[in-house]
Every structure is written in C-alpha cells, then in structure tokens.
Amino acid sequence: MKFIRPFFVATRLWLVLLAIVLLFVTAYAFPILFALAQVVFLIFIFLIFLDAWLLFRVKSGVFFARRELPDRLSNGDENPLSIYLENQYTFRATVDVIDEIPFQFQRRNILFQARLNPRETQVLRYELRPTRRGEYSFGAVNVFVMTPLGLLKRHYQFEQGKTVAVYPSFLQMRQYELLAATNRLNEVGVKRMRRIGHSMEFEQVRPYSTGDDARTINWKATSRRTDPRGTTLMINAYQDERSQPVYCLIDKGRVMQSPFNGLTLLDYAINASLVLSNIALMKQDRAGILTFSDHVGQILPAERRSGHMLKILEVLYRQKTRFLETDYESLYANVRANIRQRSLLLLFTNFETVSAMHRQLPYLRRLAKEHLLLIIFFENTELRSLLDQPATDTEQIYLKTIGEKFSFEKKQIVKELAQYGIQTILTAPQNLTANTVNKYLELKARGMI
Template sequence: MKLIRPLFVATHLWFALIAFVLLFVAAYAFPILFPLIQIAFVIFLVLIGLDYWLLFRRKNRTNGSAFFARREIPDRLSNGDENPLTIYLENQYSFQVDVEIIDEIPYQFQRRDVLFKARLNPRETQAIRYELRPTRRGEYSFGSVNVFVLTPLGLLKRRYQFGQGKMVAVYPSFLQMRQYELLAATNRLNEVGIKRIRRIGHSMEFEQVRPYSTGDDVRTVNWKATARRTDSQGASLMINAYQDERSQPVYCLIDKGRVMQSPFDGLTLLDYAINASLVLSNIALLKQDRAGILTFSDHVGQLLPADRRTGHMLKILELLYRQKTRFLETDYESLYTSVRSHIRQRSLLLLFTNFETVSAMHRQLPYLRRLAKDHLLLIIFFENTELRSLLDQPATDTEQIYLKTIGEKFAYEKNQIVKELTQYGIQTILTAPQNLTANTVNKYLELKARGMI
C-alpha cells in the first residue's frame, strides 16, 4: 500500500488510453491495423511500468526520499497585509522532473488556487514565493505541502507530502507598524501620507538655563539669571531652554460594538481601528509619550494603563490580538465611568467608533462632553466609501436619483456630526478606512505640535 497510495495518474495517460480505445474500435473496420495497435499497446504498458520504476526506484540516503520540499512561514502573520511565504524544492532524482505543488493553506483564506508548477533539473533547487493576506485575527492551521512529481515520460505522478501541519497566529498589522517606524527613523513619513507639521511656538517643559546663542528666541531670556551672571562673571545673556513635552498619556479607546462590524476590503472597521491603534501607540512611544489601550462595548473590556517601559509595546500587541467582536449596543456610560475611575491624569483620548446618524451621536453626546471636559478627546469615525462612490456617479434614471438623494442625506449627516462635535470643543476625524492610520498619526502629531497635549 505504501507504493500505491502515493501513485496518481497523469493527464497524458488518460489521453493515451482514450486514443487506444478509439484505435481498437477503428481496428474492427480495418483489421489490418489490429496487430500494430496491439504492439503499440504493449509498448505503452511497458512505458507505464518504466515510469513507475523511475518514480519509486531511488531513495535518498539522508531522508529516504528522492524529492524534498519545505515551506518557510513566519512565526506570526500580519492582519490585513500581504505576508510572504516560500516553498523550497530540491530534486534528488538523476533526471529532469516536472512538479505540481499544492499548498494546504488555512480555510480562512477561502482559496483553492494555490497550485504551482515548476521544472527542476537533476540536483537542482528552486524557491517558490507567494503571498497571503489574512483578514481576521486568530489562529490559522496550515496543512501539508503536496508535491506531485512527473518523470519525462509524464504518465504517472508520485505524491510527496511534507510538513504535517503548523499553527500560526495572525496578529494586528505589525508589518504596517514596522513600516511607519522605519519611515519615522529615516524621516520619510511623508511617503505614507504623514504631513510635515510646523511646530507652533514651543513647549513649556523646562529643561535648563544656558547662555544665549545666536538664533535663540529672545523672548526666553531669563533676566534674573542674566543679572546674577552679570554681577559675578561679566555681561552674558541667559535663557530658559525648553524641551519637547514628554510622558504625556495617550489612550486608544476602541469600540467593539456592532457599529464597528461593517466590512471594508475584507477587514472590519474594528480591525482597522486595532491596526491604527498599534501604529499610533508605537509612534507615541517613539515620541517619548506613554501609550495605553481601553476596549469597550456593552461593558468595559480590557484596560492597559499608559506606560513606555521596555516591553510595553509587546503588551499592547498581545492585548489587541485577543480582542473579539461583540455585536451588542455600545454603553458609553460605562466607558465614561471607567475613564473617570482609572485615568486620573489629563490625557489624549483617541476614540475609535462610528456614527451613522446625528441622532445616534446625540444619544452619546452627554458622555462625550464629560470626557472632553477632563481630557483632550479625539473622536475618529468612518466615511462610507461605497456611498461616496455612488454619489460620484451621475444619475441616469429615476431610481438612481432617488438613491443619490438618500445617499446625500447620509453624507450630510456625517458632516453635521463633525460640526456639532467641533462646537463642543471635541476634536474629530472623518476618514475612509484605508486612510485611517495616516490621518490618525497626522492628527496626533498636529495636536502635539500645537502643544495641546
């Protein structure tokens, strides 16, 4: 059975059998062809036996196999990103082989087209690279790598199976986080839509008193220190030196209620918010601020206090990875109570949620105003991109005019929400899901440059 189970019939063999059936049928009309067809069929059976012998005769001394394959996969995958995978092939036969590779990827991808073909010379190695884009966090189970080997005769296939399965966790978009971190280190954040923010004035976190240098702001002259130095060491202006304000608490408040379950490009709004929170937390830590996370829905979920000690980014990543969807109505009263109890210092609160109508925002407005009274509140909600594409298309009949009218009403309400929140001193971002991360980081850098945090 060990020599039969891995054996499969190639397409060429089926075509040859069909051809022989037709030839034998034709031999009834032309009996003179029958002996020739019989000889050809015997030769055909010999070729099948030879093909079988070539496939199964040789075994490698190291692993007992004449062919070797290995899948190389990261220890964890990045949600919403294209993750690279590599399959390494090694032909240990003494002749050229054609191979078909079927990789058993997790069912979450819902793909049935992961089939690759290659041709390897004797003792040759090849690498096949492809990408997978997961759209859900959690554990993904990879199966075996199935390799079907054909000899130059191409009549039979021998199946090899490598790697009996591997469990891989899909985390929030750490690839996007690394991209922003690298661009920030090389001062190239503008490549991903991050604007250069002009710093308005200077921060008021005192660093030291030092001698005046050309180009220093004369408004920072410390006249008392100048007078003391003039008396003791001669005339010399002294100024107050300031540094960027650091260790400001920055919290990402992530709504896990039903309003965040709308899909866009395979990901839910919740996953977009989680990916943006991971990037923003990393940027905040690079800016020497403290980053924290709070999740909520019908009740408050997990709270990670703002911190910037070594290993804090890993805690944020693990917390965001474990978040699960809840399809219940969001309770903002519980959110306000939890923030008031656990976040005592004035902080920047980035609230990721979604409001579709003005009335929905009005129901939560009292709690939002209370949050904005004690903290700097930034509400981030989403533009309906499908609705926007509908509005951009010209109407050609009565039905489309009706649909565009309804769409204009919803789009107007989104803009009305922004205006009403701004009237109460609440910062807002209305963004398309694909622009969420860049717009959020831009707003954070703007608020920091304006000295509001």
C-alpha cells in the first residue's frame, strides 16, 4: 500500500491507451495493422515500466517543497505566500502543485504547474485575502512529479497541518505608518492639515516659512537678525498639544454586521481603529479601545507605553460579533466611570434612520458634554449605486424614490448631530480609514484635542 499510495496516472497515459485501442479496432478492418498494434502496445508497456522506474527508483529525498507564509495574516489585505520547490531528480521534472488552503477562503483553484531542470529550484508566489479574523488551518502541499514521458505521476506531501492567525489589518497600519514617517500620507487620501491654533507651550524661535501664522512673528528677534540680502522674519514656534487621550469606541451590535466587499462593517471599524491608534501614538497622543454591544465588552485604557500597540492589536483580534441591540445607556455609564479625563471619542457605529439615532441621542449628547465626540457611520453603497442609475420603468422609479428617502435620512442625521456640537463622518466603507485619519488630524490642527 505504501508503494501504491503515491502512484497516480497522468492524462497522457489514458490518451495513448485510447489511441492504441482505436488502432486495434482498426486492425479488425485492416489485418495488416494488427502486428503494428501489438508492437506499439508492447512499447507502451515498456515505457510505463520505464517511467515508474525513473520516478520510484529512489524512495525519498529526490524532490522537496516548502510553503513559506508569515506568522500571521492581515485581515482584508492581499497577503503574499510562496511555495519553494527543489528538484533532485536527474531529469527535467514537470510538476503539478496543489496547496490545501483553509476552508474559509472557499477556493479550490490553488493549482500551479512548473518545470524544473535537474538540481534546479523555483519559487511559486500567490496571494490570499482573508475576510474574517481568527485561526486558519493550512493543509498539505501536494506535489505531483512527472518525467519527460509524462505517463505516471509520483505524489509527494509536505507541510502537514499549520495554523496561522488572521489579525486586523496590520499591513494597512504599516502602510500608513511608513507614509506618515515620510510625509506622504496624501498618497492614500489623507489631506495636509494647516494648523490653525497652537498651544501656549513655547518651543523655539525659528525663521518664518510660507504658511506660518503671521501673529507669531517675534519682532524683537527679527530686528536682531541681520542678513546681507535683507531682513529675515523670525517667529515663535510652539509645541503641539501632546498626550491627549484618544479612544475608539467600537459598536459590535447587529447594525455593524452588514457586509461590504467580503468584510463586515465591524471589521472595517476594527481595521480603521488599528490604523488610527497607531497614528495617534505617532502624534504623541495616548490611544485606547472600548468595545460594546448589549453590554460593554473590553476596555483598554489610553496609554502610550512601549508595547501598547501590541496590546491594541490583541484586543481587536479577540473581538467577536454580538447580534443583539446596542445599549448606549450602558456605554455612557462605563465611559463616565472609566474615562475621567476629557478625551477624543471616535464612535464607530451605524444609523440607518433618524428615528434610530433619536433613540440614542440623549446618551450621545451626554457623552458630547464631557468629551469631544466624533460619530462615524456608513453610507449604503448599494443604495448609492441604485440612485446613480437612470430609472427606465415605473418599478425603478419607486425604488429610487425609496432610496432617496433613506439617503436623505443619512444626511439629516449628520445635520441634527451637528446642532448639538457632535462631530460626524458619513463615509463609504472603503474610505473609512483615510476619512477617519483626516478628521483626527483636522481636529488636532484646530486645537480641539
């Protein structure tokens, strides 16, 4: 059984066998072909034994494969994986490689074909995009090796069983971190914010640059500055406000379970919270997390100690969906009990109607009195695509009329919240991260946090 188990028949063998059968059938009509058919059949049997001998003459160690994948995968991103192949046969091998990927991907097309010369190595690269956080179990890497004859296949299995965790989008976080460090955040849609105000903490006197506030010109220092080419204006530079608490409040209720491009709104909120927390730490602020649904889940106090980003990543990774109605009264009570200092609260939720917002408005107003509250909710992208299409019949006119009503209610929610001094972001899911970072930088530039 050990010998038969890796033994497979290639498609070419069946085609050649079919051709020989047709040759024997033809020989009944033309007996002169019968001897030729017998010779061809004997040669065919000999080639089968020769092919088997080439493939199985060495028990092991003649072919090697290894799957190379990261320790963890990034949710919602294309994660690079590769398969390393090494041919130790003395002939040019044709290989079929089938990778047993986790069932969560629902893909059965991870099949690669390659040709390797003797002693040659090759790397096959592909990408996977997970859409759920959690543990993903990879199976074996199956390799089917054929000789140049291509009649038989020898089956090898490598990398038996490996489990990888899928975390919130740390690839997106690293992208924003790198762009922020090189002042290229505008490449992902983050606008440059001109600082309107400043704190009263003096930092230094420096030369004037275009865009600086003229009210900060230090005339005494300017008069002492002599330059053969003319007078150089000097200004007082002030430090930005630092170490401000920034909390991401993530709604895990049923309103956040709507799907978009494979991910739920909850996962979009988690990915955006991870990026924003990292940007806040880079801006010398303190970042914290609070999750809630029918009751408050996990609270991670706002800090900026070494390793705090890893704590945020672990907290976001463990969040699970609850399909119950969100309890904003419990949220307010816990925020009041656990967040004593005035903070920026970024509330990731979703309101579909004005009446749904009105039910929670008393608690939102109380939060806005004690903290700077920013509510982030989502546009219905399917509804937007419907409204952008012209109506061609009566049914579509009715559908567009209903769609316009829901779209108007979203805009009405923004206006009503603004009346109570509550900041809002109404965004499509794919633009959530960039719009959230933009708003955070805007509030910081305006000196509101």
